Amino acid sequence: MLLAIANGWKTAIMLVAIIAVFYFFLIKPQSDRTKKEEAYRNSLKGGDRVMTAGGVHVSFVSRQGSMAVVEPAPGVKMKVQISTLQPIPARKTK
Numbered sequence: 001m002l003l004a005i006a007n008g009w010k011t012a013i014m015l016v017a018i019i020a021v022f023y024f025f026l027i028k029p030q031s032d033r034t035k036k037e038e039a040y041r042n043s044l045k046g047g048d049r050v051m052t053a054g055g056v057h058v059s060f061v062s063r064q065g066s067m068a069v070v071e072p073a074p075g076v077k078m079k080v081q082i083s084t085l086q087p088i089p090a091r092k093t094k
Contacts (some may be wrong), residue, residue: 041082043069053084059083 020078044050050070058070061077068082 037086040087041085044085049088050085051088052080053086057088 015042044060044072046061049057050060051057052070056072058072058080059071061071063069063082066082067079068085069077069079070085071077
């Protein structure tokens with residue numbers, strides 16, 4: 001009888017440990033990354049250089065709800081989803 005109860009506790013502890021591992025190694029980092037990206041997009045102001053998800057380097061002009069007006073070339077404006085904008089990666093120098 002006591003052996004069955006002890007095995008039940010071991011199973012419960014293992015289940016809690018697995019859930020904790022999933023939370024700290026998968027769920028929390030993704031949540032933190034999403035919050036950081038959202039903060040970046042909210043901090044954009046006119047003239048900032050950004051990159052779209054397709055790799056096009058553009059200048060941010062304005063935000064209109066979930067859309068952003070960007071300028072890929074002087075005088076050319078287009079609308080893209082704000083969620084596709086990301087910072088331009090830093091160049092690696094040799």
